[in-house]
Amino acid sequence: MIRHPAFAIEPWSVRERRLDLDVLAQSESVFALSNGHIGLRGNLDEGEPHGEPGTYLNGLYELRPLPYAEAGYGYPESGQTVVNVTNGKVIRLLVNDEPFDVRYGTVHEHERVLDLRAGTLTRTVLWSSPTGTRVRVTSTRLVSFTHRAVAAIRYEVEAVDEPLRVVVQSELVANETQETTDDDPRAAARLRSPLVLEENVPNKNGPAIMVHRTRVSGIRVAAGMSHEIDGPDGTLVDADGSGDVSRLTVATNLAPGRPLRLVKYFSYGWSVRRSRAATHDQVVAALAAARLAGWDGLCADQRRFLDDFWNGADVEVEGDPEVQQAVRFGLFHLLQSAARLEERPIPAKGLTGSGYDGHAFWDTEIFVLPVLTYTYPRAVADALSWRRSIVPLARARATQLGLHGTAFPWRTIHGEECSGYWPAGTAAFHVNADIAHAVTQYVDATDDTSFERETGLPLLVGTARLWCALGHHDPAGRYRIDGVTGPDEYSAVVDNNVYTNLMAQQNLRVAAETAARHPDEAERLGVTAEETTAWRDAAAAMSVPYDEDLGVHPQHEAFTQHAPWDFAATKPDQYPLLLHFPYFDLYRKQVVKQADLVLAMHLRGDAFTAEHKARNFAYYEPLTVRDSSLSACTQAVIAAEVGHLDLAYRYLGEAALMDLEDLEKNTVDGVHMASLAGAWIVLVTGFGGMRAGQGRLGFAPKLPPEITRLAFRLRYRGSLLSVTATEETTTYELLEGPPITLTHHGDQIRLDRESVARPNPPRPPSNGQPRQPPGREPAARHTKSKGHKRR
Amino acid sequence: MIRHPAFAIEPWSVRERRLDLDVLAQSESVFALSNGHIGLRGNLDEGEPHGEPGTYLNGLYELRPLPYAEAGYGYPESGQTVVNVTNGKVIRLLVNDEPFDVRYGTVHEHERVLDLRAGTLTRTVLWSSPTGTRVRVTSTRLVSFTHRAVAAIRYEVEAVDEPLRVVVQSELVANETQETTDDDPRAAARLRSPLVLEENVPNKNGPAIMVHRTRVSGIRVAAGMSHEIDGPDGTLVDADGSGDVSRLTVATNLAPGRPLRLVKYFSYGWSVRRSRAATHDQVVAALAAARLAGWDGLCADQRRFLDDFWNGADVEVEGDPEVQQAVRFGLFHLLQSAARLEERPIPAKGLTGSGYDGHAFWDTEIFVLPVLTYTYPRAVADALSWRRSIVPLARARATQLGLHGTAFPWRTIHGEECSGYWPAGTAAFHVNADIAHAVTQYVDATDDTSFERETGLPLLVGTARLWCALGHHDPAGRYRIDGVTGPDEYSAVVDNNVYTNLMAQQNLRVAAETAARHPDEAERLGVTAEETTAWRDAAAAMSVPYDEDLGVHPQHEAFTQHAPWDFAATKPDQYPLLLHFPYFDLYRKQVVKQADLVLAMHLRGDAFTAEHKARNFAYYEPLTVRDSSLSACTQAVIAAEVGHLDLAYRYLGEAALMDLEDLEKNTVDGVHMASLAGAWIVLVTGFGGMRAGQGRLGFAPKLPPEITRLAFRLRYRGSLLSVTATEETTTYELLEGPPITLTHHGDQIRLDRESVARPNPPRPPSNGQPRQPPGREPAARHTKSKGHKRR
Numbered sequence A, B: 001m002i003r004h005p006a007f008a009i010e011p012w013s014v015r016e017r018r019l020d021l022d023v024l025a026q027s028e029s030v031f032a033l034s035n036g037h038i039g040l041r042g043n044l045d046e047g048e049p050h051g052e053p054g055t056y057l058n059g060l061y062e063l064r065p066l067p068y069a070e071a072g073y074g075y076p077e078s079g080q081t082v083v084n085v086t087n088g089k090v091i092r093l094l095v096n097d098e099p100f101d102v103r104y105g106t107v108h109e110h111e112r113v114l115d116l117r118a119g120t121l122t123r124t125v126l127w128s129s130p131t132g133t134r135v136r137v138t139s140t141r142l143v144s145f146t147h148r149a150v151a152a153i154r155y156e157v158e159a160v161d162e163p164l165r166v167v168v169q170s171e172l173v174a175n176e177t178q179e180t181t182d183d184d185p186r187a188a189a190r191l192r193s194p195l196v197l198e199e200n201v202p203n204k205n206g207p208a209i210m211v212h213r214t215r216v217s218g219i220r221v222a223a224g225m226s227h228e229i230d231g232p233d234g235t236l237v238d239a240d241g242s243g244d245v246s247r248l249t250v251a252t253n254l255a256p257g258r259p260l261r262l263v264k265y266f267s268y269g270w271s272v273r274r275s276r277a278a279t280h281d282q283v284v285a286a287l288a289a290a291r292l293a294g295w296d297g298l299c300a301d302q303r304r305f306l307d308d309f310w311n312g313a314d315v316e317v318e319g320d321p322e323v324q325q326a327v328r329f330g331l332f333h334l335l336q337s338a339a340r341l342e343e344r345p346i347p348a349k350g351l352t353g354s355g356y357d358g359h360a361f362w363d364t365e366i367f368v369l370p371v372l373t374y375t376y377p378r379a380v381a382d383a384l385s386w387r388r389s390i391v392p393l394a395r396a397r398a399t400q401l402g403l404h405g406t407a408f409p410w411r412t413i414h415g416e417e418c419s420g421y422w423p424a425g426t427a428a429f430h431v432n433a434d435i436a437h438a439v440t441q442y443v444d445a446t447d448d449t450s451f452e453r454e455t456g457l458p459l460l461v462g463t464a465r466l467w468c469a470l471g472h473h474d475p476a477g478r479y480r481i482d483g484v485t486g487p488d489e490y491s492a493v494v495d496n497n498v499y500t501n502l503m504a505q506q507n508l509r510v511a512a513e514t515a516a517r518h519p520d521e522a523e524r525l526g527v528t529a530e531e532t533t534a535w536r537d538a539a540a541a542m543s544v545p546y547d548e549d550l551g552v553h554p555q556h557e558a559f560t561q562h563a564p565w566d567f568a569a570t571k572p573d574q575y576p577l578l579l580h581f582p583y584f585d586l587y588r589k590q591v592v593k594q595a596d597l598v599l600a601m602h603l604r605g606d607a608f609t610a611e612h613k614a615r616n617f618a619y620y621e622p623l624t625v626r627d628s629s630l631s632a633c634t635q636a637v638i639a640a641e642v643g644h645l646d647l648a649y650r651y652l653g654e655a656a657l658m659d660l661e662d663l664e665k666n667t668v669d670g671v672h673m674a675s676l677a678g679a680w681i682v683l684v685t686g687f688g689g690m691r692a693g694q695g696r697l698g699f700a701p702k703l704p705p706e707i708t709r710l711a712f713r714l715r716y717r718g719s720l721l722s723v724t725a726t727e728e729t730t731t732y733e734l735l736e737g738p739p740i741t742l743t744h745h746g747d748q749i750r751l752d753r754e755s756v757a758r759p760n761p762p763r764p765p766s767n768g769q770p771r772q773p774p775g776r777e778p779a780a781r782h783t784k785s786k787g788h789k790r791r
Helices: A021-030 A276-313 A321-338 A363-375 A377-389 A391-400 A430-446 A449-470 A498-517 A519-524 A529-540 A583-587 A597-603 A610-623 A632-641 A645-656 A673-687 B021-030 B276-313 B321-338 B363-375 B377-389 B391-400 B430-446 B449-470 B498-517 B519-524 B529-540 B583-587 B597-603 B610-623 B632-641 B645-657 B673-687
Strands: A007-009 A013-016 A038-040 A055-057 A061-065 A078-082 A091-095 A106-115 A120-128 A134-143 A150-159 A164-173 A195-201 A208-214 A220-230 A236-242 A245-254 A260-271 A315-318 A471-473 A479-481 A691-693 A696-699 A709-716 A719-726 A729-736 A740-744 A747-751 A756-759 B007-010 B013-016 B038-040 B055-057 B061-065 B078-082 B091-095 B106-115 B120-128 B134-143 B150-159 B164-173 B195-201 B208-214 B220-230 B236-242 B245-254 B260-271 B315-318 B471-473 B479-481 B691-693 B696-699 B709-716 B719-726 B729-736 B740-744 B747-751 B756-759
Touching (some): A038 A150, A150 A276, A195 A236, A195 A245, A208 A236, A208 A245, A220 A245, A315 A673, A321 A645, A363 A709, A377 A430, A449 A471, A449 A519, A498 A529, A597 A610, A645 A673, B007 B321, B091 B150, B164 B220, B195 B276, B220 B245, B220 B276, B260 B276, B321 B645, B430 B691, B449 B498, B471 B529, B479 B498, B479 B529, B498 B519, B610 B632, B632 B673, B645 B673
Antiparallel strands (some): A061 A078, A134 A150, A150 A260, A220 A260, A236 A245, B061 B078, B134 B150, B150 B260, B208 B220, B709 B719
16 A cells, blocks of 8 residues: 555544655645635645646646547547646745745644635645744635635745745746656646636736636636735735736745735636636636635635535544544545536546546446435536536437437546547446436435426436437347446446446436426427337336356356456556456456446346345455446445445445545545545445435445444435434434435334434344455555554 | 449450559559569559559568557557558650650550569550650560569650650659548558668669668668660760669660660668668679579560469459459469568558558468469468468567467567557457468468478467467356457457357367377477367367357357347448448447358358358348458358359459459559459359368369359369369369369269369259348449450
């Protein structure tokens, strides 16, 4: 396991007690701030050293050519990649003519704290310059949840021992130098100098504005900054701007006890359509609104916003302070990725890094949105409205592929398919059923009828039509979906992938039901009775392969007849396998990158008996190497369901600590939104046993020995529900809203004013736990001691 | 069908009676001359206009990067591409200060004749300059079969009406300007200025030499020319050279009746190891040897060489003069591609164009070598010796892929894998069994024991080891080969492709048998008794899927359960399908690009009953679109075997006329060696019913009504055999060598001094012929009238 920052284990914050430049890049992702609209990596104020400088704007991308050694029909010609835009975080400091730089002089104290309730990142440094001058720097940064286009920094510098001369330079910097990356296909294509200057207007007293345009995609981006300065008498302020830099320079003499304080507001506006003038003005306006609120006002709004969020979303985990911290850290990042989405996508890394080129995948619908559905449902409507907004592109893609309905992209920012390897991209059509699943789950959890009609139905109809074009009834009448790729990326282009077929079956059924509920809207979409009959017929006849000899479901047809992977001959440093073995070999053998059949058992649990679930889980567990971060949480959920609580608990640790411990060694590229969501998923659907759908809500709490008490809150159909489980008892309480009917281990409960407590069944015995491939057991935990930092 | 040149139908030549610039590029491929070592496209002497200038040297390539939108383990990083080297064909002419150029002035007569017995291309032109001066130009060109490194041109220019002044410039030109190509993935990547000059030594009286080196691959290439000039008194000769041009200039005054005659010898030497001086000297030496032979000597040697070839290889087709011409044209090009190979590959286009980047594929072993095995066996030993020489590269590739033995490249010039799309490249492992098949067939036909021991055994052992690494015994004991691609490129990465499995089965069996015959050599290769037992076991247990419901063999597992391709919705201009539909859609449906199961029925006919052959053929025929030129001949062979002689005859036309009529509209990129071989294959193995293997040789002649007499000659185990069939009778005659035992429609014949005549069974009725996909019937013939030009 990689070295990780000295993060302290605290329930409501992530505290880094010393600066370690070896893991600086990783900490930049962990400490990233975002509201889903703007994202700032946790770069040091002074700009360098840095792992990767990052300022991201949701939906802003540059195009890059996608080359092919051998071209093919329907291959995307250009890809989209997230761009590091104008950096407004930069505040440089000169102390008695020496630049403040942690690589020089002596760092006596260096602490950074991400406060999950305040929504701020605070840094305090005590530093001596190479000549011995001590100075204290304190900065607090936020990206506002309430002012969508605004970020702000409060920066304070103070003489410690003796008077000194300081110069503070607060900047906007575009086209920052970035390091190129290695050959890992998963790392982003960084682009050099993506922004073309249109305007640079410095301003000493009011807003300074820079306007650029991306070179190829032609997206205009305006960045602005405005300052409040509180310094000793005689403080000089100047402003200048040229090229890609706009600068406010503050020079002053400081004595101990009278610091220089500076508040920097900065803001962004971007558009492919609006003029330079309009974009410029929009940023000036946002800065004016931010100054009207003031620093204290922004901080107070931020805390109120988060208080409200935690009131409806918090999870308490007694007995495991690491997981307690991690699940809140995860929920915080999920909220950051989605709070102010407003018809833009949630990328796999949120706005915390440039990994996967800033693309959104199916991860959003299958891992992130299920959590937000029950904790911050407004964001789910936003994220799915983005899918609705790209229906014309998805329809055009389906047409290009010779299909009908909508074929949503495997990976994208703006909506066009950006996958350059079709067997693991375009062929992974399950993304369409995944979107339908998120719609179905959101509508079930919210009863949001207008969303269902205006956003849900078009998504369900388009995807149902796609499944009709992708499948066919064979001579025996079975409905087959051939030659597609399921979630497991170590198989591709297979027949009757169980996950895909079951998700498509649900997609087809729900589309028909929803069309029946909204006949006028369905008619407007051209849906006919013949069509919905065809959907129901296809769903009813859906092929679900089963291996009678082994008594398990093959992940796809013939999977269980393939050669097993030779795990004995695979060395520990040959993981992830895709970097050391050819796809052809992975595809043709029994080896699983990530939960696939097991994910089907979670999302379509109704299609499997308890016995099948246990046998299937036991079959796939020794084949699953978890070379994807999208696996541990699903394995944990089914492990818990079939009674392997110890194993589930170990997977919980892996999912929850993915980024805080950098388990996959790529947190530098941004945090893993789906894995962060996974911590919640394991606790609530794994140990809480929550299942919801078709108007039914149920729980089946089963706690592992390590967790002495688990409490979580959920929003469901306008109500706020609290569930608190110990080994013996579960207590359900309605905190807000109308009464709810739910089940506890299958027994129905009507929950109204009174809280209801029910005994839990005894914990299942922990014998007979299945094994993983050698060396691929769940990641070991560093420590289980309470209240201590991890190292 | 595309317009084609006005080629006259003549039995022993291809005569073009007028020049049509619209099909100039196509004619350059048809009129290409080669000896397998050097290849010259049929470019006009004066260099322009041209379709594509082409001078190719076998094994000389440049590297180009293979880019990937998403990289993957084991993907080749660079590709190899054939290079247009220094052009020695150029002879420019100035007539009274006006350049001789067919695009200006008036072309009164223009004839080109490729003489299949002389091995020369002759051109005669009567041309008026724009000012009305008439001149006659006659040139004859050859690439010597007997002087491996030498080509020569005899060039004559004559005043017709009045005295005139002419200047002839004979040149060597490197780095000629070439047009770039379209996006068709099948066309070659042309490289601009691939040659870096090392030396340019003009010479007026002796050899002029230019030495270059390829920019990236670093292959040194020397070109030289030497002249004999016969002109009127006062003829001036000068030489100069600079940059990439070396020039001999001849100026003279001509009166009618006293032409200027010039013989140009030119030669090439290339090597990655030899020094500039050595390469230079080698070309000077080759030119000296050519001048020693003289023009007449070269021509006489050329004819003797071809007389000998035709004596052992000719095919006579009475009743179809078009096919008569085409089969000889095909044999001539096959000989040209292979005559002086000497451990170099036979590319898919020979040395006639830059199509497919000049790469060699499995086409060589499965279509070209079977013809040469019985007509010019020495070349087969050469071609397979090239495979033997790249065993170390194939072994390294197998290791890289995590396999054992040898993994030969899908496409290459030098031996490294150059395929940039693995599902239709690396995954097509059948190329390895195809090589083993060619070895097996050659050894069976020649009894060449030293080849078997030194070349055949290492190839058989390496490929058998590969099949052991690629397959596995499933729990029921069946030997499965999963996740590979068969010949049909409209399916990929499938389980138990019948063709692959049957060819691997033969590969494994023959490897074990051959190792037993050469125990010492086998031991040197590390072959153990355990290993050969494993080969035999795998062969015996080989899985061959069969669809009991339909009573046919699925091309691969589950193929017959896939959706049929929607031919009704496919428009005529959507062929070839790969340019209009995504691979994902082609792969998942029942649509066949080229014979696959049907090819298995030809090469492994012993594995199918007659009833299966008929049913399988009837099943696949309506699914096979023949978007590949590697299909018609195989379909013809099986059509003939199962009794559809009319259909076989129509496929014969398509295979035979592929290039003479430019049926696939890409003869510009070079002639289709495999399809040209196909004409012979249809006549000899289809209508002649020839099958050979395991020491047995049989014939089963069945002629279609259009062919009144079919005669062919074969070399077999040191003998020369003649087979002559009419509708009623077949006559077998031993022309040279020891007695042969053969079968005629299953009846054994011992053939010695006396010729043997046997009656043929009656022609089968022509009813019940299977249909092809709509619009994909065999190409219609333009004319069946005899002795006329086609248009």
